Amino acid sequence: MIRFQNVCFAYGDAAVLTDLSFDCPSGAVAWLWGANGAGKTTVTNLALGLLTPDAGQIEAPTLASAVFQEDRLCEHLTAVANVRLGLGHRVAAAEILDELALAGLTSQDAGRPVSRLSGGQRRRVALVRALMRDCDLLCLDEPYTGIDEASVDEVVAYTLDRIEHRSVLLVCHDQQIAARFAPTTVRL
Amino acid sequence: MTQPSDGAGDPHRRVTGLVPTLVAIVILLAVWQVAAMLVGHDIILVTPARVVVTLVGLLPTASFWATIVHSLVRVVLGFLLAFVFGLSLAWLASTSRWAAALTATTMRLIRSIPVVSFIILLLIWADATWVGLWVSFLMVLPVIYANTEEGFSTRDAKILDMALVFGFTPARRWWAITAPGLMPYLIAATRVGFGLAWKAGVSAEVIGMTRGSIGERLYQAKIFLSTADLFAWTAVIVAASYLCEILALWGLRRGQAALGRYAA
Numbered sequence: 054m055i056r057f058q059n060v061c062f063a064y065g066d067a068a069v070l071t072d073l074s075f076d077c078p079s080g081a082v083a084w085l086w087g088a089n090g091a092g093k094t095t096v097t098n099l100a101l102g103l104l105t106p107d108a109g110q111i112e113a114p115t116l117a118s119a120v121f122q123e124d125r126l127c128e129h130l131t132a133v134a135n136v137r138l139g140l141g142h143r144v145a146a147a148e149i150l151d152e153l154a155l156a157g158l159t160s161q162d163a164g165r166p167v168s169r170l171s172g173g174q175r176r177r178v179a180l181v182r183a184l185m186r187d188c189d190l191l192c193l194d195e196p197y198t199g200i201d202e203a204s205v206d207e208v209v210a211y212t213l214d215r216i217e218h219r220s221v222l223l224v225c226h227d228q229q230i231a232a233r234f235a236p237t238t239v240r241l
Numbered sequence: 242m243t244q245p246s247d248g249a250g251d252p253h254r255r256v257t258g259l260v261p262t263l264v265a266i267v268i269l270l271a272v273w274q275v276a277a278m279l280v281g282h283d284i285i286l287v288t289p290a291r292v293v294v295t296l297v298g299l300l301p302t303a304s305f306w307a308t309i310v311h312s313l314v315r316v317v318l319g320f321l322l323a324f325v326f327g328l329s330l331a332w333l334a335s336t337s338r339w340a341a342a343l344t345a346t347t348m349r350l351i352r353s354i355p356v357v358s359f360i361i362l363l364l365i366w367a368d369a370t371w372v373g374l375w376v377s378f379l380m381v382l383p384v385i386y387a388n389t390e391e392g393f394s395t396r397d398a399k400i401l402d403m404a405l406v407f408g409f410t411p412a413r414r415w416w417a418i419t420a421p422g423l424m425p426y427l428i429a430a431t432r433v434g435f436g437l438a439w440k441a442g443v444s445a446e447v448i449g450m451t452r453g454s455i456g457e458r459l460y461q462a463k464i465f466l467s468t469a470d471l472f473a474w475t476a477v478i479v480a481a482s483y484l485c486e487i488l489a490l491w492g493l494r495r496g497q498a499a500l501g502r503y504a505a
Contacts, residue, residue: 118407123399125400
């Protein structure tokens with residue numbers, strides 16, 4: 054469960070969020086919708102505890118996972134190692150490889166340092182890292198950026214399969230993709 | 242401050258291949274030979290051929306190798322101590338502004354003090370046996386510190402945020418994020434540091450007349466006006482410095498490759 058109550062936030066003098074309130078129960082998706090600079094990423098950072106609100110209250114699970122606006126992968130590590138690091142506990146490489154395959158990454162690519170992967174492949178790694186992690190809060194900030202149109206459907210289906218009980222904050226400019234999550238819209 | 246790159250893979254920063262290096266060496270030797278022939282006096286400027294003969298004469302003697310080991314141990318220990326202390330102090334500086342101010346001021350002071358002042362002070366405090374080690378340490382410490390501190394301060398805050406969200410343990414954060422980020426800075430510091438350690442260490446041995454050291458041999462070359470010996474031992478220092486650097490860089494790169502395995 055995520056709850057924002059009358060949350061205000063400003064970067065210096067520039068107010069970004071004013072009196073923002075919404076709830077997102079477990080297993081539900083809140084779609085953060087607004088123009089560039091409206092504060093969508095700020096909301097995810099507040100939920101993740103990376104920012105502190107100037108006013109108002111935020112209730113969010115402490116066990117969190119995220120696909121950030123940027124991939125934020127450890128460049129020298131392989132896709133498998135990046136996913137394993139995100140999990141925080143030992144998981145068989147085969148299990149990670151299976152998940153990466155479901156997201157459309159071959160085992161050959163999964164064994165390469167992520168610095169040698171394409172933008173779309175890196176995005177899939179970031180997504181698998183976020184979805185495999187045992188957590189109650191999942192922030193997905195433009196999770197399908199760079200993934201080719203032909204395989205986006207497949208990757209979205211994979212994401213939907215893995216949401217389970219989590220509260221999800223979704224930032225996505227593509228309304229058709231967002232609609233597949235049957236979300237509650239939070240206008241910013 | 243040195244550049245935070247090992248230069249590997251950048252064709253504009255590095256002259257690659259054996260041939261250009263050999264050509265450069267041949268040109269320098271030719272210039273040296275011509276200059277020595279023009280001077281025409283072995284005490285003023287000895288020929289490269291004479292230096293090679295002197296060096297070949299030294300090679301089979303046990304004292305030659307004992308002298309090298311004597312100085313090598315001190316310079317390498319001095320460098321390693323500086324490496325450990327420099328890295329630790331830079332880490333400390335990254336944790337607190339007060340620690341950063343204290344360490345930065347100390348390093349600035351060490352950098353500003355002439356090396357000879359340190360040598361004389363160390364000779365007043367103790368005998369000359371280990372002066373090379375401490376002087377190497379003091380000269381390399383600010384170099385390692387400055388580079389590593391730069392590495393710590395340029396860590397990607399967004400990656401650190403990711404580590405926070407994903408609950409990385411401090412050990413995993415170190416092996417997966419901090420250490421790989423520091424590696425280019427450590428490689429750059431090592432490139433500069435080993436040359437500096439040898440130059441400063443041997444200078445200390447010359448001034449302190451450390452028994453059984455390369456510095457002592459250089460001092461004797463001066464006393465006996467043996468320019469061939471001076472050049473031969475200088476060549477030994479250059480070679481030893483180069484080999485130390487190559488070995489240290491090899492070790493660091495192996496460490497860099499191992500980081501990936503340990504991190505995961």
